[in-house]
Amino acid sequence: MKFFEPIQIGTMRLKNRIVLAPMGTTTDSTCSFNAYDLAYYEERAKGGAGLIMTGAVSVSDEFEPPACQLLNSNKHVYMLHRIAESVHAYGAKFAIQLSPGIGRMNWIDPHTAPYSASPCPNYYNPELICKELPIEGIHKLVKAMGESAKLAKDAGVDMIEIHGYGGYLIDQFISSKWNHRTDEYGGSFENRQRFLFEIIDEIRKTCGKNYPIAVKVTLDSMDDDEKPLEEGLSIIKRLSQSGIDLIHYGRGSYSCRWRMVSSVYQHPGFDLEAARLVREVSGKVPVMAHGKLNHPDVANKAISDGLVDLIAIGHGLIADPHWPNKVKENRLDEIVPCIGCGECHFNAMKGHPRPCAVNPLCMHEKEYQLYPAKTKKRILVLGGGPAGLKAAAIAAQRGFDVTLWEKNQYLGGALAAAAAMKFKKDVKDQLEYLIRQVKKYKVDIVLEKEAILEDVLSFHPDRVIVAIGANPVVIPIKGHDLPHVTTAIPALLHPETVKQNVVIIGGGEVGCEMGVEFASKGKKVTIVEIAEDILMAPSFVANKQNIRYMVEHSLVHVLTSCATKEIKEKEVIVELNGNQEVLKADTVIFSTGFRSEHSLFEQLIDKNIDVVEIGDSQKPGKVIDAIHQGYHCMRVYEG
Template sequence: MKLFDRTQIAGMKLKNRIVMGPMGTTGEADGAYCREAINYFEERAKGGAGLIITGANVVTTKYEARPCTELSNFHHVERLNMLIERCHHYGAKVCVQVSPGLGRQQFTDPFTPPYSASDCSAFWFPSLKCKPFSKEQIHDIVNKIGYSASLAKMAGADAVELHAYGGYLLDQFQSKQWNTRTDEYGGELKNRMRFTLECIDSMRKNVGTDFPILVKFTPVHRAKGGRELEEGLKMVKILENAGIDAIHVDVGCYEVWHKAISTVYEKEGHQMDVVGAVKKVVSLPVLGQGKMFDPEKAEKAVSDGKTDYIVLAHQMLADPAWANKVKKGNTMDIVPCIGCNECLLAGFSGKHYYCAVNPLCYAEKDYMLPEKTDIKKSVLIIGGGPGGMSAAITAAKRGFNVELWEKSSRLGGNLWPAGLPTFKHDVLNLIKYMERQILKLGVKVVLNKEAVEEEVLDGKYDKIILATGSKPFMPPISGIENSVPANDYLLGIKKPGKRVVVIGGGLVGCETAAYMKETSEKVTIVEMLEDILAISEHCLNNDQALRTMIKERNIDVVGSAKVIKITPDSVIYIKNDKEYTLECDTVIIASGYRSNNELEDKLQDKVENLTVIGDAGAPRKILNAIHEGYHAIRVM
């Protein structure tokens, strides 16, 4: 496979073309890398990545608070060196990304204007006008960028990458929509790129002529008023002429964050057309990304000359050993990324990374399973959804005798309605993976098995996991018998008519509406709250992607509406004290879920070791189910 060609970027020799993409990581109070981060990067090196690019390391906190790690003084070198050395032990090379800052995309508070190229609006708080950097401040940052690059080299890094993409600070200077300056840092393209070019020059002066410098940049924003590809291709030629050694291609900005950081709703390879366009106009090595987790498609992109390197980010969180598994041909054992962006949501909620499908992410040492012993414990798992499967896989890895009872004819639980819409098949990959592991590990699976109290007690199990999931909630609306829960339509049990009304504008309601619009003429969402997705706990980029889909599919939304009656051919609701009637031939209910936990009360005082996980405890997310299943067994 060309993915495993030995290659070179300037003087940096790489064992393959697989790159772990940059993702900001939390650090110690002083901005240095923490032990958890060092273990996290080491695990990806152990997993076979040829090149690891760290997340952004800010070079100063003089102008904005530190969003992640920092590389601004001698004392940051020690921990960075520890990280690099541990990665080197596995043959991986490390490229340290340095950043002048986030600018208008800095998340601070509604009262403190961030700095930017001009007095444009802050992204998170649009009523705030940014403070333009003075020329003296720009020169200060340029000097600090160079010094930070020298610290990276001192720490043992193999390369440095300039953070100049995605609507962050340097990209704000490069972009007409945010840069309205009239001095030498504004106006025509070469002036708007002056700050970036000065940073490259400062880095080169500090690291020497032979040390690789990469630049991550955005040739097209795919946002209203943003950069178009024509200008982006001119930019890459300017960057090439500046003497950099490789170009890392990105797409998007926070306004269309889903086009930059992939979600479940994006198609695979959604950035590769842009990567290929850049590759055609430069002689530099090109790093390309954009949901390239399928090994065959990654190999084809390299073989077809669209990119020189495949960059994987969230897939590396899901499975650090992606590269090793591909090399050995064990592709069916790759833990799939499902595009939920729980990782990103955690980071923007003040936490470290969490991965829905990998409970060990950022806890590689802390959450390792105990060593197997000669003690053979018996474990009964009731329910074969994501939580139950996670518990079964974990128990089998610990060497326990595992039985899994599932009342339906297949494993997967509510992953099936979540994954069957045409735009969410990433979730189906998770079912396939978990089923495969259960089969390989020899878990005893009993399908079409309803758990009853007496039989559970008769088994005298050492541990019982109640993973019975949840069922749709049907609200007390007059005529509710004229409607059907969303799951029946998502599973294909029911087929919609031409005019569909979905009652409930949460995550399930919106996805159901989008899916139904593929075959129905008219779809309307009726929501009690003012807006759809108002209380959905998902990341901004997933929210943007789903809202975009709702808009592009011309789905009507009626907010602040209370449904009072459902008839065989209409939905009657009240909005602003006025009654309205929507004619329809299909009514779908998406009003949430209720736990299937009837067994809990029956078993709780009769068994010593009962744990309730996932939706059986409270309807929540895939992350909660998988993690709770894992940890319930880990701590036994």
């Protein structure tokens, strides 16, 4: 694979071209990197990436609170230095991404407007108008970028990446949509770029002309008018002539976030479509791209074809820090696939230590390790969905004697249904991985075995894990029990039973995904949602925006504020705006949530069995809940 070849970036030699993409890790009240960050970065260096990069680190807290870490004093250098040492021990290099701010993307409180290039609407609350950053503020931030860069250099950091992308503060200065200044930082295109280029000059001044500098830059904002392509190309051309060492380009904006932070629906290497354009203007300066490049063939081809020089991997290295070594050693079956659920981003935005749905060790690399079982206890796992599979694999990996009963003919539970949609290949890969794991650790799998109390008792387990999933909720309206009425899981697993005119009741994520899936197969689909909008549950913004975009760009017909009144043999009666309407329907699918069933769990408790209930059995939840509960319940088990 070409990405294992070394490369020279200015004065920095990288052992390979695999880069941990900059991804902000939330911090504690010190605003410093902490021991969790140290373990997180160290693990990714150990896993074989050639360059480890931090997420965006603020250089000042004078104008806005830092979104992640802050680097403006020796106090913040302490852990940075320790991370640099650990990363270097594995032969990798260490870069820091420095940011002068995120401007209008700030959320301080409902009343405090953040600073931006000019007065413009705050992203989260457009009624809150941002304040114009005073000219002295610009000068201070430019200086602060230089000072922080010097602190980083002295701490042992090998390269600075300037966070000049994503619609954040530097981009707000560049964009004529947000920058209406009349001083030398506004007006002409050249003036709008002044902030960025002064920062580069300042870092050169403080760190010396040979110290490597990268710039992460937005090529264009795609579905938004913040930055046209010609401007992005022109900036890249100027950057390539400015003496910087690496151009890292990205695309999109906050209003189409899935173009920036990949969604589950994006295809591998989605940003490579623009790589040739970037190459044409970037001269001899190496180029780095990101966007689901954790697919070895896609990444290899991008480098072999000369499109890019380095590949930055974000989600892929959160999910599996050892991706590089596994690829190198041709252990592709052992790679933990990212499922694109976005829990890492969604939870980090809430201030949680950034978790990963499929990698419970993420940000807990040292504390959640597994230890061998002391005695070979007999573990019975009921249910072969993601929670049960994970619990079984972890128990068996620790050395327990594990049996798994699954009532269906197949493993995977609800995940198998999600994996059946063609744009959910990532989920399919994860399910296959989980199944490989239970087989690898020799779990005794019994299919078509429904768990009943007597059988469980006569099995004499030392511990039972109840992971039997949840039952779909069907609203008991007239006609709900007709033969052409079904629920999401059977409809997805047996698409051949879904006829031409489909009505989906429920416009949440599952309903919308099913709608797009069946519409792409030529079905005539209507989604009926009782709420005023589809996709109302909080979730990862990129997935949410992306599936909405897919619904809007499909032939799916959406009815909101619409109540389902009755299902008949060939039609569904709904009430919309106070009027009754008739929808043609030869398949009706309820996508109205799930409800747990606790009776077996309670019976086992009554029998004094050591029993734990996890996943949807405990409470209908997300994949992250299922996999983490599966992992932890057998991680902490003493036996």
